Amino acid sequence: MTRLEELLTTWLPTQRWFAGKGVAVDALRIEAAHVVVPGLPGLRILVVAVTQDGRTDRYQVLLGLRSPGAVPDELAHAVIGVCESPAGLDGPSTVAAYDAAHDTVMTAHLLSGIAENRDVGAVRFRTTPGTGVHTGLRSLVLTGEQSNTTLVYGEEYVLKTFRRLWPGLNPDLELTSALAGAGSEFVARPHGWIEVDVADPATGRTTPTTLAMLQEYLRSATDGWVLAATSVRDLYASPGLPPGEAGGDFAGEAQRLGAATAAVHRDLARVLPTDVLGSEAQSRLADAMTARLHTAVAEVPELAPHAQTLYAAFEALRDSHADLPVQRVHGDYHLGQVVRTDSGWVLLDFEGEPAVPVGERQKLSSPLRDVAGMLRSFDYAARYQLVGHTDDAALVTAARAWAQRNREAFCEGYASGGGVDPEKHQVVLRAFEYDKAVYEVMYEARHRPHWISIPLDSITALTG
Ligand SMILES: Nc1ncnc2c1ncn2[C@@H]1O[C@H](COP(=O)(O)OP(=O)(O)O)[C@@H](O)[C@H]1O
Numbered sequence: 159m160t161r162l163e164e165l166l167t168t169w170l171p172t173q174r175w176f177a178g179k180g181v182a183v184d185a186l187r188i189e190a191a192h193v194v195v196p197g198l199p200g201l202r203i204l205v206v207a208v209t210q211d212g213r214t215d216r217y218q219v220l221l222g223l224r225s226p227g228a229v230p231d232e233l234a235h236a237v238i239g240v241c242e243s244p245a246g247l248d249g250p251s252t253v254a255a256y257d258a259a260h261d262t263v264m265t266a267h268l269l270s271g272i273a274e275n276r277d278v279g280a281v282r283f284r285t286t287p288g289t290g291v292h293t294g295l296r297s298l299v300l301t302g303e304q305s306n307t308t309l310v311y312g313e314e315y316v317l318k319t320f321r322r323l324w325p326g327l328n329p330d331l332e333l334t335s336a337l338a339g340a341g342s343e344f345v346a347r348p349h350g351w352i353e354v355d356v357a358d359p360a361t362g363r364t365t366p367t368t369l370a371m372l373q374e375y376l377r378s379a380t381d382g383w384v385l386a387a388t389s390v391r392d393l394y395a396s397p398g399l400p401p402g403e404a405g406g407d408f409a410g411e412a413q414r415l416g417a418a419t420a421a422v423h424r425d426l427a428r429v430l431p432t433d434v435l436g437s438e439a440q441s442r443l444a445d446a447m448t449a450r451l452h453t454a455v456a457e458v459p460e461l462a463p464h465a466q467t468l469y470a471a472f473e474a475l476r477d478s479h480a481d482l483p484v485q486r487v488h489g490d491y492h493l494g495q496v497v498r499t500d501s502g503w504v505l506l507d508f509e510g511e512p513a514v515p516v517g518e519r520q521k522l523s524s525p526l527r528d529v530a531g532m533l534r535s536f537d538y539a540a541r542y543q544l545v546g547h548t549d550d551a552a553l554v555t556a557a558r559a560w561a562q563r564n565r566e567a568f569c570e571g572y573a574s575g576g577g578v579d580p581e582k583h584q585v586v587l588r589a590f591e592y593d594k595a596v597y598e599v600m601y602e603a604r605h606r607p608h609w610i611s612i613p614l615d616s617i618t619a620l621t622g
């Protein structure tokens with residue numbers, strides 16, 4: 159009879175949020191199966207350890223269990239398979255296992271657990287102090303290019319369930335709570351979280367680990383990426399016009415986004431630790447960028463012709479002795495992480511790079527790293543509609559002009575909003591932009607190979 163582990167070995171690599179795509183799964187172990195709803199239909203929160211190519215990553219699976227033949231049609235698409243019943247379950251010898259994120263009956267328990275500050279076995283559901291949580295709302299899974307899985311409850315809350323688990327407090331919860339506590343108008347209010355203790359292989363200790371975060375749902379939100387892409391499309395449809403004169407100019411929004419980013423950085427620096435990077439620490443930063451480039455060149459040989467210029471930019475950072483002010487930052491900043499609401503820009507997803515251990519992501523960094531991330535995103539927005547049309551000189555010129563105009567507007571907004579003037583820190587900014595582009599090359603190679611030309615073409619343009 160099929161075991162659940164076998165089903166998961168086939169199913170996990172097909173999920174958008176699975177980080178180890180394209181690499182064979184050597185072993186899969188269910189480290190913990192927390193019973194949230196006993197019986198059938200039932201809900202387990204699984205912590206699954208997946209070993210690939212010598213390294214082990216952990217994932218969260220919200221596992222629904224129903225009697226085979228009792229799976230409603232609307233859940234058919236979420237079925238993982240039929241397997242032997244897990245230990246401790248009274249009833250049939252086999253069960254249908256499915257992704258419970260899609261089961262509104264099961265997800266209702268997650269919301270009510272948070273509202274009632276419940277402890278269910280080892281799983282702790284918590285309401286953010288000072289807020290209340292309404293229950294009885296139906297959830298819907300957001301579809302999109304996500305690293306995690308987000309549920310929207312009614313029009314009130316989003317519950318972000320973290321898929322790749324790293325032991326520790328998730329920076330998304332940590333920073334969003336800190337900013338909300340500081341009175342920032344640029345984040346969605348946190349309402350609660352779910353956590354469980356997970357053993358940390360690095361320290362041998364168990365650590366409270368965030369499984370999910372509940373936040374205010376921003377009804378009027380439009381994704382920054384969608385807005386920017388619409389502006390680019392308008393420009394492409396207006397041959398010969400400069401971006402400022404084509405309909406849908408984005409520069410005003412880019413300027414306001416720069417100002418919002420500076421305000422968030424200011425608040426983070428006010429309520430969380432800050433420091434200044436001395437030359438040794440700066441040298442380690444350059445080492446880390448160089449090491450990442452090394453890995454990327456081995457994985458994507460098309461990077462090799464540009465490697466010398468990229469290495470030189472990281473060396474320039476090492477030699478700059480800039481006494482870099484550092485603080486907590488967003489860490490994976492791009493247009494898909496910001497939404498425009500009717501009252502202005504709101505920043506989301508302070509998780510940092512999901513593939514990096516939490517301890518690393520909590521390290522202080524230069525706010526210019528976020529600035530570089532957003533500048534790279536303007537470049538992406540300008541280029542992605544060119545994929546397959548890079549021989550159209552007029553479109554390529556328009557793309558460049560759009561990215562340049564919005565880059566300048568964002569930097570101007572950032573500086574006038576109280577941040578440093580990014581244009582006055584070229585060496586540092588360039589190193590961060592190159593480092594992000596290198597990261598993107600690896601990200602696209604692993605997740606969206608049809609888009610790898612976007613960061614590769616930018617690197618070609620940036621390095622001349
Ligand atoms: N509080 C919110 N209100 C409205 N939409 C949201 C909210 N949080 C997230 N979203 C939507 O969900 C998308 C993915 O959320 P995000 O936190 O970036 O997840 P991931 O880490 O998986 O990328 C966002 O781009 C946004 O469109």
Ligand SMILES: O=P(O)(O)O[C@H]1O[C@H](CO)[C@@H](O[C@H]2O[C@H](CO)[C@@H](O)[C@H](O)[C@H]2O)[C@H](O)[C@H]1O
Pocket residue numbers: 303304305306383490492493494495507510511512531534535536538539598601
């Ligand atoms: O939002 P996530 O935390 O999942 O971030 C990851 O995925 C992003 C893509 O969805 C990726 O961003 C890259 O593509 C964006 C367009 O889709 C572009 O705006 C960004 O500039 C580019 O980096 C991000 O790097 C990755 O960590």
